[in-house]
Ligand SMILES: Nc1ncnc2c1ncn2[C@@H]1O[C@H](COP(=O)(O)OP(=O)(O)OP(=O)(O)O)[C@@H](O)[C@H]1O
């Protein structure tokens with residue numbers, strides 16, 4: 001579905017785990033202009049954190065690589081986020097999206113995609129082995145402004 | 149991310165403050181392991197009241213603490229869970245495995 005974009009930001013950074021907090025904080029600051037509730041902001045930060053952590057941990061397991069976030073505001077108070085990496089890629093996306101599926105060992109629980117899916121309205125994952133992954137999410141922000 | 153603890157009559161209370169993400173979880177898991185080994189608690193309260201953010205990395209931290217307590221034949225209870233962290237834990241269905249208060 002093509003929708004008019006009224007504002008956007010692009011954020012590029014290296015896959016250091018120290019950047020996880022920066023990435024979710026920056027997206028939350030941008031999203032603030034949609035006047036979200038604290039709960040909506042929490043959901044957005046969580047979804048960003050999941051996607052960025054996946055890029056850091058799974059896409060580039062043994063090297064540092066580039067991560068690109070695009071945040072767009074679409075007509076109808078909708079926030080669209082895409083998180084992209086040029087890392088290892090996912091062999092079977094459908095399987096990877098299942099709850100509890102993980103290639104990450106004891107430090108991971110296999111719930112990242114499930115959390116993104118339930119905290120956002122829409123989640124799309126495109127990936128190619130050896131080429132990278134792009135996760136796109138949308139969330140409509142209910143306006144907090146009281147009805148006059 | 150900050151971790152504090154107190155131990156009394158083999159009841160250990162671990163208090164977490166700040167943001168619990170993958171970056172913080174790496175060191176935190178080791179700190180919790182060491183704290184349990186030193187104090188050998190029969191019961192641990194994991195107090196999340198000071199967390200301003202938690203993602204799925206926190207699920208693994210809680211599950212690992214639970215397994216460590218089981219190895220010590222003790223129990224783990226997670227208390228004072230803030231709203232955002234609670235949404236993450238609920239989505240993961242963690243209440244089936246761990247006592248969340
Ligand atoms: N950007 C990515 N690049 C390569 N593989 C990925 C990427 N994102 C996810 N994956 C794969 O999909 C699996 C599932 O991801 P998901 O985020 O649901 O769980 P996890 O990261 O393993 O655990 P958790 O997010 O609960 O800590 C990962 O274990 C990994 O194999």
Ligand SMILES: [Mg+2]
Pocket residue numbers: 050053054108111112113204
């Ligand atoms: Mg993940």
